[in-house]
Amino acid sequence: MRKMFMALGAAAILATLGGTAAQASTHATRPDATPACGANCFDLSSLVLGHHLIQNAYIRGDNGVGGRVGQFINLKTATNTSPNEDFSGAAVGDLGDYCGSLIPGTSYVCENYPAGYPVFESNWAPYGNASGLCAGVATANVNHEPVTLQECGVTARTLWVGDLENETVVFGSLYTPWVNASDPNFSHPLALTVGGSKGRPAFRLSVSRLNTLTGNVVPDTQEFTLQAGPAA
Secondary structure, eight states, X not given: OHHHHHTSOHHHHHHHHHHHHHHTTOSXXXXXXXXXXXXXXXXXXXXXXXXXXXXXXXXXXXXXXXOOTTOBEEEEEOOTTOGGGOEEEEEXXXXXXXXXXXXXXXXXXXXXXXXXXXXXXXXXOGGGOOOSEEEEOSSSSOTTOBXXXXXXXXXXXXXXXXXXXXXXXXXXXXXXXXXXXXXXXXXXXXXXXXXXXXXXXXXXXXXXXXXXXXXXXXXXXXXXXXXXXXXX
């Protein structure tokens, strides 16, 4: 499985991720993109919480307006009436397309990952309207920093690399760590991580050092999958 994904381009990986996620979504669930966004949107969910909690821009009112740099990103129960859960973009290319340009050549991902690893960007797109604000971090190398809305396409801080070396397949869904492309640390890069249910917002997304446990297993809180468009 791992060798097959290493041979694929980013677009093919995204299609495969969506296909495997769809296979695992046969259980009862509500659609998880607004009808206006539909198949143009994708959902990000975690292994620790399951497909029914997806990426969400934590903005008061949940009406698709009022987004600005610095607002938190969390995981929230999926619904087809929440424009704050609409994100578009997903795979934007391969790592080789960005290293030495938008991604510094000295970053962890450029120093340690193959050029064919997929690069992702999550553009908040309420009702299918791309906002120009993406899920990212405000600084390049701060452990436990919250993931927030940042300007898309400006720095590597809104780019994430799928760590296929640490992928896992659960009930037909491929899960990988998402490593932030801006991190210059020489080991244990900053990876997307799910927080707990306490505090506001609940299940806030942040970055923390990639944690490989005994047997080179990554915790469920750092494993994520993508699903294209509504599940129903």
